[in-house]
Amino acid sequence: MKYMFAYDLMESVRNTNEWMGATARAMASYPAFAMSMNPALPLIAAWGEVAERSFSRMNDKPDWGIRSIVGPDGTDHIVDVVPVVERPFGSLMHFSVRRREPMARKVLLIAPMSGHYATLLRSTVASLLPDCDVYVTDWHNARDIPVSAGKFDVEDYTLYIVDFLRALGPETHVIAVCQPAPLALAATAYLAAEEPAAQPRSLVLIGGPVDPDAAATEVTDFGRTVTMGQLEQSMIQRVGFKYKGAGRAVYPGLLQLNGFISMNMERHTKAFTEQIFRVARGEAGDHDAHNRFYDEYLAVMDMTAEFYLSTVERIFKNREIAKNEFVVAGRRVDIGAITNVAVMTVEGANDDISAPGQCVAALPLLTGLEESKKSHHLEPGAGHYGIFAGRSWRINIRPLVLSFIDIHSGGPKAKAKGGIRLAASK
Incomplete structure (x- = not known):
């Protein structure tokens, strides 16, 4: 192959x-x-x-399709999607709302790199825009990246998040959806040790495999039964002559889509x-x-072969994040180094991708964080998609996440009314 x-x-x-x-x-x-x-x-x-x-x-890569939002004054405000940081494998995009005063909440939404484009979070972005200044990680299709740009694996992904957080500054609130949850946790821990002033205010992890072995799913069963050699031989191909990334080893989007559809x-x-x-x-x-x-x-995108294979091996098979043994750029990342960043985990009771237990496993790893800065919410009856873009997100989870952000924004007003809201989010 x-x-x-x-x-x-x-x-x-x-x-x-x-x-x-x-x-x-x-x-x-x-x-x-x-x-x-x-x-x-x-x-x-x-x-x-x-x-x-x-x-x-x-x-085709889908368009964001978010043209405008209604402001508090009742008028339409045009939304521009503007690049803030541009890198070969991913960019940091800002949803800039014209004629709007600066928002108190600055949110970085980390999109998954798991076959689909960041536009999978379109409804999530649209729901946050009226109340937040929103930034999104826009991961690029590997088939369009020349081989000369080099490799991109889980360590590079983590360092991209680190660079994006540095660019946004310490008043940022991070929401990581699905696949990036463990790597967003690692990036925060990396900053806690290397550059504490660049840490975000809060970190919300939604339906991510921090500890894949905490609850079995078809995804984790597949990761345990197949060897790395089998994966490399059966899943990895080289981009054809039609694209800029000709010759790059990738896990093709079309092959991923075949797997998505065959599951249902x-x-x-x-x-x-x-x-x-x-x-x-x-x-x-x-x-x-x-x-x-x-x-x-x-609409699917190719993943670099090294990112896919290192994710399976290091996150799912070796459980490096769950064991607190993850290494980035030669340095061991200690999750316990996080002492100031409030962390909330969100899970869906009916999630068959990242089953309940996989994401909340992040909280015991935070040995240096006081309990008042930890929170967990299990959404009854919600599946994987519902906890970040469906009805459960809109009605129940989004208000809890915004409340959690307000509590840990650092202002005296937020602190004064934090107790009741935190209890609601647990």
């Missing part, structure tokens, strides 16, 4: 399916065929439309079958629920 022809073959299959969808839609929609009144023609055209859209989305094949098959019939009946819309979800879900 570790060859360019395998990568190009997958891209050729994707491209061919997109072309077949476009051809089927165009031919079945030919005006002269309408005279036959054949009921199969609308279905063929509908299948073509859905197929063309689906396979084309796999090759029946649900996805039903969703696409129903969408084809809706299109055939003229009931579908360009921005209906199906298209809104799958336009994002099908």
